[in-house]
Amino acid sequence: MDDPQAPPPSLTALTTYLLSRTGKAARTRLAARFADRRLRLWHHAVLAALSDFGPHAQRELAVRLAIDPSDMAKILDELAADDRVDRVRDPADRRRVTVTLTDAGRVLLGELDAEAAAVRDEILEPLTADEREQLNVLLSKVFTHLTAGT
Amino acid sequence: MDDPQAPPPSLTALTTYLLSRTGKAARTRLAARFADRRLRLWHHAVLAALSDFGPHAQRELAVRLAIDPSDMAKILDELAADDRVDRVRDPADRRRVTVTLTDAGRVLLGELDAEAAAVRDEILEPLTADEREQLNVLLSKVFTHLTAGT
DNA sequence: ACCCATGATGGGTGCTCACCCACTAATTTG
């Protein structure tokens, strides 16, 4: 039982570490799947935001997702290159660009959601359905508290 | 109620995303605190491993923490520079280096543990004591399943 | 003694990520 691979128990006792490590595993696995499609996690987030909230001014998308406006521009470049989103100048304020989800974007979003669900099933495999639900509830509380800010 | 900062609900419904985001928050906050001491997360992990398992051959430390041996050498350089660890050649096998935690190292470990606990309290603030315990149990299951490998 | 394997180390690479600044075009303010 002298497992040379065992992590230090004093670390795994810290929820901070468990969160960090399991979160990283989730992130890494999902990112790997997305990378097969030459996409990153932000692409998914952007598509999801457009689907949930409808067309957005580009700037507001960046604010909502807490991402740098210049990075947002790059992500939209990539999505637009595959016709996943439309970018049109707002005629009322020609500085602004309104971003809209295309049908192809909706299809892609569905596929990415499925990937995320698959990763969830991988990672949460040792948990029962009840436990998965518990975990989701607990993490939701934590997450909304985080985004609400201190 | 039109919170322009609200994240897409279709994402927060995915446990994968909650894990990833909360884990990242935990990691980032802890890393920021460590950075104030010019340390990174690995330094904590190394100190914890030495405390939990006692003196280690350097190579075995690397295996245990699943880190590249050459990176381990650099981390130990930094810890040794502040006398947090002792590195002595094993007289029986003079290729090996035995790494030992010093008293100063133990002190530092205590401080880093306290930082981790503080971050935990920040992040888990919205949860009751019972819920925190639940979360820890659930994450432990997930984590051991992850490290055990499929 | 010789050859090969092993432990430690230094150096370097490629990637992601989160920033930050400069610039242009368009709009609002005074």
Added chain:
DNA sequence: CAAATTAGTGGGTGAGCACCCATCATGGGT
């Protein structure tokens, strides 16, 4: 109408991370 502000864009930077290889000293096997 001039000046300040805002939206989007392109470019670059620095940190962290996970690698990988070459080298050197040592030890073990035959």
